[in-house]
Amino acid sequence: MEKYMILAPQKENGGLFMQPVIQDNVAHIVYDEARAAQPLKTFLLPPLDEVVGKKVQAEKPWLFLGIKACGLAALPILDQAFGGDFTDPIYQKRREESFIVSSDCTQPWETCFCTLVGGQPYPVKGFDLNLSKVWDGFVIEVGSLRGKTLLEGHDEVLKEVVREEATALEKMRNETTKKVEEQNRDFKFEKRHREVVSGNWESEVWERHSETCVECGACNHACPTCHCYFLDDVTRKTFVKLRGWDSCMYSGYAVTAGGGTPRPRLYERFRNRYFCKFKYLDDNYGMYGCTGCGRCIEGCQGKIDMRQALKDLVKN
Amino acid sequence: MLENQKKDVGLYGFTGCNGDQLTIIHSEDKLLDFWQSVHIKSFSLAKSDNDDSDLDIALVEGSISNQEQAEHMKEIRKRSKKLIAIGNCACYGGVQAMELGSKGWDQRFRKVYGDAFFELRTPIESKPIDVFVDVDFYIPGCPINADQFFYCFAHLIQDHVPTIPDHPVCAECRWRENDCLLLKGILCLGPLTASGCNAVCPSHNLPCLGCWGPVEEANVSSEFNLLKEKGLTQEEIKRRFRMHNGSGIIKPLKKILGVL
Numbered sequence: 001m002e003k004y005m006i007l008a009p010q011k012e013n014g015g016l017f018m019q020p021v022i023q024d025n026v027a028h029i030v031y032d033e034a035r036a037a038q039p040l041k042t043f044l045l046p047p048l049d050e051v052v053g054k055k056v057q058a059e060k061p062w063l064f065l066g067i068k069a070c071g072l073a074a075l076p077i078l079d080q081a082f083g084g085d086f087t088d089p090i091y092q093k094r095r096e097e098s099f100i101v102s103s104d105c106t107q108p109w110e111t112c113f114c115t116l117v118g119g120q121p122y123p124v125k126g127f128d129l130n131l132s133k134v135w136d137g138f139v140i141e142v143g144s145l146r147g148k149t150l151l152e153g154h155d156e157v158l159k160e161v162v163r164e165e166a167t168a169l170e171k172m173r174n175e176t177t178k179k180v181e182e183q184n185r186d187f188k189f190e191k192r193h194r195e196v197v198s199g200n201w202e203s204e205v206w207e208r209h210s211e212t213c214v215e216c217g218a219c220n221h222a223c224p225t226c227h228c229y230f231l232d233d234v235t236r237k238t239f240v241k242l243r244g245w246d247s248c249m250y251s252g253y254a255v256t257a258g259g260g261t262p263r264p265r266l267y268e269r270f271r272n273r274y275f276c277k278f279k280y281l282d283d284n285y286g287m288y289g290c291t292g293c294g295r296c297i298e299g300c301q302g303k304i305d306m307r308q309a310l311k312d313l314v315k316n
Numbered sequence: 317m318l319e320n321q322k323k324d325v326g327l328y329g330f331t332g333c334n335g336d337q338l339t340i341i342h343s344e345d346k347l348l349d350f351w352q353s354v355h356i357k358s359f360s361l362a363k364s365d366n367d368d369s370d371l372d373i374a375l376v377e378g379s380i381s382n383q384e385q386a387e388h389m390k391e392i393r394k395r396s397k398k399l400i401a402i403g404n405c406a407c408y409g410g411v412q413a414m415e416l417g418s419k420g421w422d423q424r425f426r427k428v429y430g431d432a433f434f435e436l437r438t439p440i441e442s443k444p445i446d447v448f449v450d451v452d453f454y455i456p457g458c459p460i461n462a463d464q465f466f467y468c469f470a471h472l473i474q475d476h477v478p479t480i481p482d483h484p485v486c487a488e489c490r491w492r493e494n495d496c497l498l499l500k501g502i503l504c505l506g507p508l509t510a511s512g513c514n515a516v517c518p519s520h521n522l523p524c525l526g527c528w529g530p531v532e533e534a535n536v537s538s539e540f541n542l543l544k545e546k547g548l549t550q551e552e553i554k555r556r557f558r559m560h561n562g563s564g565i566i567k568p569l570k571k572i573l574g575v576l
Contacts, residue, residue, distance in 0.1 A: 302538055
């Protein structure tokens, strides 16, 4: 374990936050419950990072504990964005080296809506190991060769899953799924998200829902799949290029040379975000950019609810 | 840079705390480069032999608060090819222009100074410099950020137009991974305020006061309603909005309240 720097969800002020695990807080790790406040991109793609002129230092790779299904679902988007035709070596290195131990969601937040966007509250792929808390132990699922290797030589703490445990696990998963479905009962619709969004370019919903937006960019920054960044050249002692999270809610976003912008109005920027999530990313990467983690609803000052906006679009 | 290619630059300060000029003087590591890259014709805070020759670039800080300053400002504009406003006072009017746009300046003035007779200067309502002259570029801040200033300065002396990222303070706050103060119910002006300060106040758990002036296209009315919902009075919110934003907040506030 000395090979990795371990990050795990810990309780703080009623929320869950990914924090480095040290000797003192091992006992406080929250494996199950719900997703942490920070998305995985906080670590794979830090908020502000030196990308050129970075001091080369040997940093330990990360081991993430307690990542939920909505976190894993975001990784294919980032992988394609930073590892597709044009590879980003910094992201690639961090991604390949880090080890992901996911776990089942048992107490989803009020804002969670993974079932609405085709997800489920328990991981099915994308992890190295998955831990599902059953009674006073864990059911471990191996998802990769690295996961298998890590378990080797620890036979003294491992045993076969018995039928009762498997049944209990399935029951727990069904219960959580039902819970998420239940709290999103009012927001459910049959139509495909892609059609709902792309058929409503000219809708008053965009203006109505963006009225309370203060353009703080919290929805973008908290989103596990939002990955737009801006680059800035800074001269410190030597030249450095900084990469920081950008936000498509800012009027400065997408400004071209000469000061032109394709989306001068707030509702246009607001609409663009929904189109990006449910149409553009689907066109480019073949998947929706929304994993239903609910962070954008939780972090919004203006109480904008993505579920309600989509539902209103369907009604149109 | 060759001697004959160097630009003639002048720095001028009007009503304000001189904090922007001081920020330049306090950048010791860059001071020699600063002095060598241009001909500094005038910099009253730093040297005594200042002349009034023609300039390529004039950097002006402070707001205009008497008739004589207004004339001096116009005279500087006449002999400079480019005029750059530095600091919040020059860009938006600063704290001394917090009541800009509302009526009754005469009464406010008399309340403070009574019937005092001003022999040397003729006081007027304090206003940002762009009320009197055309400004080519604005570098906001209270005081300016040295890194941002020298970045812009390096562009300007090579006849480039600098670009300052158009982000609210919220962006920098996230980069520093701070907790959101607004979500805690604290009156923070982060979403309305231009970035560049590196979110210094919220990083120390203090709310943003908006000292960098408004960010372009900010949704002021939404922030206004949001703070009202949090239980703050209209007067209190208005007072905070107006504190540093001077001329920048007049239009959106008028739209919300009807009158100032």
